[in-house]
Amino acid sequence: MQTNRNGKWLEFIVPLEWDNLSIESILKDKWKVPKKLMHEFRMEKAVRINGEFINWTIPLSSGSVFEIAIFRNEDYGVIPQDLSIEVLYEDDHLLVINKIAGIETHPNAEGQMNTLANGVAFHYQQKNEYHRVRHIHRLDKDTSGALIFAKNALSHVMLDRLLNERRIKRTYYALVHGVIHSSSMIINEPIGRDRHHPTRRRVSKSGQPAITKVKVLKTFTKEKMTLIQCSLETGRTHQIRVHLSSIGHPLIGDILYGGKPIFKRQALHAGKLTFTHPFSEECLEIIAPFNDDPPILQKFSEQTHGN
Template sequence: MNQTNKKGDWFEVTIPETWEQYTLETLFKDFWKAPKKQVHNFRMEKSVLINGIVPDWTLPLRKNQRLSIKLFTEEESAFIPEYMNVDIIFEDDHMIVFNKPAGMDTHPNEASETGTLANAAAFHMQANGEANRPRHIHRLDRDTTGAVLFAKNPLIAAILDKMLEERSIKRTYLALADGIIKQKKGTIDKPIGRDRHHPTRRRVSETGQKAITHFKVLDKLKQKNLTLVQCFLDTGRTHQIRVHLNAIGHPLAGDKLYDGSDQFYRQALHAVKMEFIHPFTQEKIICHAPFIDREPIFVNIDPYEI
């Protein structure tokens, strides 16, 4: 694990031996895959130092050098800060993972909107005296619960966006599907597009975006005619698990939009686990999201065993 530190507006990391293969230029460009414009701004504003000195970006990095990046500068919040009692399952100087409850949007659709997880994130950061604004890295549907990742500064946001795109952030979901799924595991590879006849619904469509869902059956609840399924996504399309399970004839229980039964008060979907390597510390981060609502069917499942 890399040694890191926060000093005022500056983030400091001690260069590990594994980074000696990089120059500053290639560390930002190839390792972190930071946007060119962002890196250009860092260089122009002298916001990156090595051992406290403005560096030559083309020289190889050396073990135990002190890399300082000015990350924690003041930004105006894009969201109205609003206190809400939302559990945090991981936090450091760069990111927060919330355990989102049901009935809450991930972010507002317009600046004046409140009641979303982004409003809670803005309040939490403001209350802690953090000057940056939060940026959601991915979304969960309003009635889907579980782990949602927010970045606390523009650099980590860009890095995490790229990691999500390259599938190095692994997200695991638990779902209750209607009916008994006979196969133990499978992959649903069906493109997803908009439904022309419904403003919010999606559907499997040959002209849609590529979408791949892997699933594994954990339990068959025959008395209730439900199957408990673990899902992993290779892509992150809107409503992906909901559309894909419906497409194989097993919609989520409670999912009225996709013809689910009324055995649940909402779509029975929970983002139970998130795993990734921290871009700065190189630590493996594993976030488990406990069930908030204590749903009677999920209640006997230990999220830490998933």
């Protein structure tokens, strides 16, 4: 679908397959807009058809101009800070950043600085844009790679839905202890909290379902390491770290789950995102280059850049 921005309005031509649908059915059934946001759009008269405000239940004709006011100035929600973030993709609806290791995704306390969210707010500020900083998913402090932010409330709910429906494919690369002899495997073990540690998770029969697919890319027999590619069927906290530790191959550098501090960070990188754009319906494949110190780069970066 081709869309156009006109000030605060997002415009598009109602396609043939949406002929006879109403405003209400497009928002509710096609875009799955939650009731609270639907109510806000109603109260703010945020939808027009051919420049006019009409009843939301009237059937629309294909070829009509659908306008919805989703672009508005908002408070960032965090303090802008210049962190020299690396932008991988950006348009009016979303922003994808290549997060460096060593910073949190977002503040955990009011006024906290040095998080990726602070850097995103500064990026918006430099562009004279005013969007609330909305992360769609998270990466652990010591994990690097691609991370999505939504730039308006509608794209936020639509990207959230794609994530919940597992339609945002996230590919990770990890360097683990030990030589994995299988070419691939699926780890299907539920994950729950560790009652003996406030932040750690563990494989637990009473935990939430968790599935991690693993593909071996390269083994380093001398160093007793394996470079792997991981994809997630679920999105549990610390999922890759917990699953790999549970089979005796913890991430190198992941002290919390049994890894040795060979590197200054855990060797985990979110290297690729693949998903369909919520508005243009374009298939996006976004690659996040691995940018870290030379010791990891020699064994890690060559493979992640090439996959």
